[in-house]
Amino acid sequence: xxxxxxxxxxxxxxxxxxxxxxxxxxxxxxxxxxxxxxxxxxxxxxxxxxxxxxxxxxxxxxxxxxxxxxxxxxxxxxxxxxxxxxxxxxxxxxxxxxxxxxxxxxxxxxxxxxxxxxxxxxxxxxxxxxxxxxxxxxxxxxxxxxxxxxxxxxxxxxxxxxxxxxxxxxxxxxxxxxxxxxxxxxxxxxxxxxxxxxxxxxxxxxxxxxxxxxxxxxxxxxxxxxxxxxxxxxxxxxxxxxxxxxxxxxxxxxxxxxxxxxxxxxxxx
Amino acid sequence: xxxxxxxxxxxxxxxxxxxxxxxxxxxxxxxxxxxxxxxxxxxxxxxxxxxxxxxxxxxxxxxxxxxxxxxxxxxxxxxxxxxxxxxxxxxxxxxxxxxxxxxxxxxxxxxxxxxxxxxxxxxxxxxxxxxxxxxxxxxxxxxxxxxxxxxxxxxxxxxxxxxxxxxxxxxxxxxxxxxxxxxxxxxxxxxxxxxxxxxxxxxxxxxxxxxxxxxxxxxxxxxxxxxxxxxxxxxxxxxxxxxxxxxxxxxxxxxxxxxxxxxxxxxxxxxxxxxxxxxxxxxxxxxxxxxxxxxxxxxxxxxxxxxxxxxxxxxxxxxxxxxxxxxxxxxxxxxxxxxxxxxxxxxxxxxxxxxxxxxxxxxxxxxxxxxxxxxxxxxxxxxxxxxxxxxxxxxxxxxxxxxxxxxxxxxxxxxxxxxxxxxxxxxxxxxxxxxxxxxxxxxxxxxxxxxxxxxxxxxxxxxxxxxxxxxxxxxxxxxxxxxxxxxxxxxxxxxxxxxxxxxxxxxxxxxxxxxxxxxxxxxxxxxxxxxxxxxxxxxxxxxxxxxxxxxxxxxxxxxxxxxxxxx
Numbered sequence: 001x002x003x004x005x006x007x008x009x010x011x012x013x014x015x016x017x018x019x020x021x022x023x024x025x026x027x028x029x030x031x032x033x034x035x036x037x038x039x040x041x042x043x044x045x046x047x048x049x050x051x052x053x054x055x056x057x058x059x060x061x062x063x064x065x066x067x068x069x070x071x072x073x074x075x076x077x078x079x080x081x082x083x084x085x086x087x088x089x090x091x092x093x094x095x096x097x098x099x100x101x102x103x104x105x106x107x108x109x110x111x112x113x114x115x116x117x118x119x120x121x122x123x124x125x126x127x128x129x130x131x132x133x134x135x136x137x138x139x140x141x142x143x144x145x146x147x148x149x150x151x152x153x154x155x156x157x158x159x160x161x162x163x164x165x166x167x168x169x170x171x172x173x174x175x176x177x178x179x180x181x182x183x184x185x186x187x188x189x190x191x192x193x194x195x196x197x198x199x200x201x202x203x204x205x206x207x208x209x210x211x212x213x214x215x216x217x218x219x220x221x222x223x224x225x226x227x228x229x230x231x232x233x234x235x236x237x238x239x240x241x242x243x244x245x246x247x248x249x250x251x252x253x254x255x256x257x258x259x260x261x262x263x264x265x266x267x268x269x
Numbered sequence: 270x271x272x273x274x275x276x277x278x279x280x281x282x283x284x285x286x287x288x289x290x291x292x293x294x295x296x297x298x299x300x301x302x303x304x305x306x307x308x309x310x311x312x313x314x315x316x317x318x319x320x321x322x323x324x325x326x327x328x329x330x331x332x333x334x335x336x337x338x339x340x341x342x343x344x345x346x347x348x349x350x351x352x353x354x355x356x357x358x359x360x361x362x363x364x365x366x367x368x369x370x371x372x373x374x375x376x377x378x379x380x381x382x383x384x385x386x387x388x389x390x391x392x393x394x395x396x397x398x399x400x401x402x403x404x405x406x407x408x409x410x411x412x413x414x415x416x417x418x419x420x421x422x423x424x425x426x427x428x429x430x431x432x433x434x435x436x437x438x439x440x441x442x443x444x445x446x447x448x449x450x451x452x453x454x455x456x457x458x459x460x461x462x463x464x465x466x467x468x469x470x471x472x473x474x475x476x477x478x479x480x481x482x483x484x485x486x487x488x489x490x491x492x493x494x495x496x497x498x499x500x501x502x503x504x505x506x507x508x509x510x511x512x513x514x515x516x517x518x519x520x521x522x523x524x525x526x527x528x529x530x531x532x533x534x535x536x537x538x539x540x541x542x543x544x545x546x547x548x549x550x551x552x553x554x555x556x557x558x559x560x561x562x563x564x565x566x567x568x569x570x571x572x573x574x575x576x577x578x579x580x581x582x583x584x585x586x587x588x589x590x591x592x593x594x595x596x597x598x599x600x601x602x603x604x605x606x607x608x609x610x611x612x613x614x615x616x617x618x619x620x621x622x623x624x625x626x627x628x629x630x631x632x633x634x635x636x637x638x639x640x641x642x643x644x645x646x647x648x649x650x651x652x653x654x655x656x657x658x659x660x661x662x663x664x665x666x667x668x669x670x671x672x673x674x675x676x677x678x679x680x681x682x683x684x685x686x687x688x689x690x691x692x693x694x695x696x697x698x699x700x701x702x703x704x705x706x707x708x709x710x711x712x713x714x715x716x717x718x719x720x721x722x723x724x725x726x727x728x729x730x731x732x733x734x735x736x737x738x739x740x741x742x743x744x745x746x747x748x749x750x751x752x753x754x755x756x757x758x759x760x761x762x763x764x765x766x767x768x769x770x771x772x773x774x775x776x777x778x779x780x781x782x783x784x785x786x787x788x789x790x791x792x793x794x795x796x797x798x799x800x801x802x803x804x805x806x807x808x809x810x811x812x813x814x815x816x817x818x819x820x821x822x823x824x825x826x827x828x829x830x831x832x833x834x835x836x
Contacts, residue, residue: 128729139275151731
């Protein structure tokens, strides 16, 4: 088990971004890529249930959710408010532990790992995007993008690889079109810019899975579409597995597959 | 790495937290200042006491002393071997010092010490404390022609000069004696005239005139050289006058005060001077003036009338030859040094049946006669174990007759009081820093609540609980470093400029913060001990870190999902 983290990481897979290539530029949909359905199961939820306790009352949020996400799949989870979609996303991303059921990543169970292992997973394997961007207000855009790399490295490790890390962060921030704002604090950025910055941060440590919690929920249609385009491009070009939670069918329609959550259970659309 | 970056950012953006550590800063600064000043005082005091008292003292428990001090010294030297650096025998007795100043009689209780000029300077810094450069080299009880220090050689250049000292010595003695003789002649002539007048015209009210004439202050009727209060003194060996000194004159041998001196005496400087509020020393006696000393004799005399034993009182006149200034006011205002042999003679401490008999006269040679002494002072080589040597001596001498102590034993209560004071002050001031710790705790809890969402973000990015805890501990530590560092700087600056600050405070409040006339130093002494400063800073840092443990734990235990939802 102790070799788990390296084991679930396939050979070198640090995404290489073409210098200057912007994901903002709409690219025609190329359907020449291999069919997702044939790929291996990347992320699997087995009979997940979760109950929150509010005072004396138990509120069941998830009641046995089964879900499979293939590698390179862009999955949208939709459902009404309170249907448990965010909770499901948190459970998939090991931010929270299920009351029952299991979460598997590439066939290995990850929900019961010790916390240090789960911390490492969140840092390296998952990139997370939130509705309210959740950037650190004390840091500049560039530093926010760097933060996963900062978290994973010690002081000396960071100083040794400083140049490489900075290069990674710069190319990511350039990719999302924020190169001119890298020195700005989050409060000086617009909503769309903050979300682009958050996407760049989610990609910094080269994750395989992107978990997006209502990434467009706080943005207008045009900006939301822009964000969505970036996600789609990442999905196609980098073969990134994306799980996106939304309540907006129009947004969900851009995904490869849609899963509907109703009262804590999956209802295939 | 992110811990450092975040804690640096928090440090630069949360000024409220900086406000919470102001009390740490103040506490550290105060502790440094207090410790430096206390250390300075204690060191100054110990240094002086040590130099005055020599290392080990063997004292007789009786006022009569012990017989044959040379034999005792030989024994001590045999016991101590090469550890001994110097030895000297002394006679210490309580005495009364009297002299006339400003026309009035001044009497003071003193500690009269008979010293051996040859060896006394070997056991302590006695020589250093004298005011004549030649006496500092080698003490002589003969009055010098002049050349006493006008500047205090132990103080810095900022000390006030003592212009009066420049007049001390033979010229001062001659001028004073001549002046006294003239005024005595005038007084005699005046009283003859009044007697004549009284015979011729009885019952005339002359109260106003006699008042003026009886005024003992000769300044009234003398001219010139009367600016010094010491000039007003009555000398020894003058024609009889009706003060108490006259009764003890020995008319047998004519003593020419113009050319001769009495036995020399070194007075503690505070006996002969006072310090005014500007810190200037005003002298009422100068080298060349005569003083009288009264002290108990060694034995008892049989009183024929009452049939009881009564102690004898001895007295004699002495001529001031120098002043002793150890800068310890207790000693400077009580010590009086005279030649050992003379004191032994006066007190009857010489065995008349000892000594080699001169065949020519049939008399014993006084130089070889064996006397008594009351104390032997021992100076050991640097680094010797004083307590061990003291115990060795205690084993060798009968303790019912001898009191054997080190200088520390003798000043034990004083030294203990100073260290006690320092300890209590340190405890109190450290409490202040501890109180500051609770301020930090409260502010930190606020910051953790404010940063709840950021903590959730960090956890979602993979930061571990210990990492989050580390941010806040490092934040506490860096606040502590800032606070203690500022305190260190302020404290050291304060210590460096403490005398200037005292001056400014005196100027503002209008009353002296540090009164040199009380302490006998011109400046506030300070010693910055790196170890003490290190402990203070380390203590402040520890408190800052301890105060951040609880908030940091709280941050570490936050649930990431709930933290992310926190609005």
